[in-house]
Amino acid sequence: MALFLYLHFPALQLDNLQHLAENSQHVAIALVDQQHQLLQLNKAALTAGLKLQMGLASAAALCPDLQLLPYQPEQQVKVLKSVAQQLYQLSADIALDPPSGLILRLDGMLQLYDGLQSYWQALNEQLAMLAYRYQYSCGATPYAAKCLAYQQANLITTDNASLLAAIKASPLKATELTEPQQQQMIRLGIHTLGQLLALPPAELARRFDSQLLSYLGRLRGDYYHALEYLQPDPGFSRYLELLYDISDSTVLAKPLAKLLLQLEQQLNRANCQCYQLLLTLFFRDSPQLQLSIGSAQGEYKATAWLQLCQLQLENLPLPEPVYGLQLDVNHFAGQQRSTGALFEQQDARMSALQLLSLLQARLGRSAVSGLTLQNQHLPEQASQRCLPLVKGQTSPSALVLRPAFLILKPEPLTEPVTISQGPERLCPDGWQLTGQRDYYIGRNQQGQWLWLFRNARQQWFVHGWFS
Template sequence: MALFLYLHFPSLQLDNLQLSAENSQNLAIAVVDQQHQLLQLNQSAINAGLKLQMGLASAAALCPDLQLLPYQSEQQLKVLNSAAQQLYQLSGDIALDPPAGLILRLDGMLQLYSGLAPYWQALSAKLHELAYRYQYSCGATPYAAKCLAYQQAALITNDAKRLSAALHASPLTATELTAPLQQQMARLGIHTLGQLLALPPAELARRFDSQLLSYLGRLRGDYYHALEYVQPESGFSRYLELLYDISDSAVLARPLVKLLQQLEQQLSRASCQCHQLLLTLFFRDNPKLQLCIGSAQGEYKAAAWLQLCQLQLQNLTLPEPVYGLQLDVNRFAGQQRPTEGLFAQQQASMSALQLLSLLQARLGRAAVSGLTLQNQHLPEQASQRSLPLVKGYVVKGQAGLAALALRPAFLLPKPQPLTEAVTISQGPERLCPDGWQLGAQRDYYIGRNRQGQWLWLFRTASQQWFVHGWFS
């Protein structure tokens, strides 16, 4: 027998908004539709006596401090899809039922979890992590599970008789029948689904339109109900609208943690990591701002990515308060564990690539570079800036290594005339003119001044002395 589970999230948009703000449970908040009726309520608003479908005038009289938010169907659909992606690791067949429902087919998962009870235990633990309020019930068909879930039946069973009895006892107000049709049924003395299903289909077809028969057929499972199951995302994209605008860039790290934790769960589930995040900040009157945060080594943990994001956010000047965040990752990579020495006495707290990522996040990518040797005898061209941690040209042979040992750590951009007394300790090393790089002969020496500093000097053919660098 086919078995379905319906999850209904009655306050999905509001619950998602409250994830981005601390201490928001103390505020009475409601989401209103275009008819200015209360559509979603948080617990504080419910405690104040507010009811769904209540008008704004009555709501303001009961709760003068009520905070109102407009209903956004597109935003709620994104949150619903995000919830489906997070539940996908536990259930392979999940279909969206907008605006606030998920349909899960269970008969293919019971063998994997060795029964319905272990499956529900794992799924309910994941739903607790999502922190969204939800109503649920099993059913033999998607429509039956949805009808029972809207009544908060909370039936987790595959007993066909029990599910059928609960469905037949359901009031018509829990169905998807239109309000005029429910009133017409009430005038006929029909108040439950059992009474309606007991009527002959021919009589129903004669008195009512085909939509009623179609709904009852799908409710019983007489007609095939095609479901479009969601597929796992190849990347990661999450949007989080803030409950209130944030003007301090450092405070943005708090709601960002929620998105990074969702990213970590998806990366961990796929045994992957990522090397780059795209963080988008949304403003009301200014164009959106995109920040590219990279990790040279690749990370999957939320704590590591949060540290890199905070380094960029703390020096960021916002043109105006931020009302929304979006986190995107286009490409995943397989996790690679760094190898460590078996007999190493000390273990480094971070790898070289992790240190590089922190420096780039704090100073910017252009400010961090490496230094590689070039096959040039002229000192000004013997080294150049390169990508960090990239091995460059290495001079081979003992003579080449000896020559490298005589090069200073600090080379002046332009040689300066020698203006103090020095004591020569080593040299000379002659560089002859080549006609296109070095115009005159130079004899290089290593000397020490009276302050104890080691200088790299050269003398020209005209006996003029210059300082070209300093040894560390």
């Protein structure tokens, strides 16, 4: 027997906005549609006595401090897809029923979870982490499960008799019938689905249009109900609209942490990590701003990614307040657990790659580089910048009597010094005598140790200082 579960989220957009805003639980907030009617209410608004479909005048009289936000269907569908993606690891067949519903086919999952109750327990734990209000019910068909979920039946059972009895007792307002069809049924004395289903199909076909017969056929399971099941995204993409515009870039870390936690959950389920995030900031009048945050080692934990994001956000000037964030990850990679500290007495607090990621996030990628030796004799040509942590050629002589601070362009010697060691003759390529230098170590009157050289013209220069 086919079995479906319908999840109805009555205030998905509002719950998503409020979940991201701290200290807003006691503020009455409502979403209004284009007809200026209340479409979604938070708990504080319900406590104040507000009702769905109430007009603004009545709502203002009951709750003068009510905050109104516009209902955005496209934004709600994005949140709905996000919920479906997070539930995909627990249920293979998930279909969207915009703007506020999900249809899950269960008969293929019960054997995997060893029964309906075990499956529902795992699914309920995941739904509790999302912090969205929802109603649910099982049903033999998608329409039957939806009808029961809209009544908050909350039935989790495989008993077909119980589900059928609940369907027959359902009022017409919980169905997909239009308002004119419902009024027509009421005038005929039909108030429940049981009374409607008891009528002969031939009589219904004579009195009503084909849409009613099609709906009742799919409700009973007589007609095939085609569903377009969700396919998992190859990466991660979440959009988040803020309840309030944020003008301080450091405050963005709080809502961003919610997105990073969702990313961590998806990476954990897939046993993966990622090396780069793309964070997009949305403004009302200015072009959107994109930030690329990278990790040389690869991370999956939200805390590690949040630290890297905070370093870039700390000094980021915002052209205007931010009203939305989007976090994208295009590629996942398998997790690689480090075993370098297996036999060490103490684990390192931070690996070299993690330190590199922090420095790049703080200073910028171009400001962090490595150093490699070159086959040149002159000091200013003996080293070259390279990619960080790239191992180049080594030479023991490079560490012998060399200053800690080297001047890129040697400066003329303008003070008396006392020579203590030298000379050491260095020449450029080809051993050109005109370019030779005789290096010495000397000390000035202030006690500083200098690295000096004398050229072929008997001119003295300072090339560095010893620490």
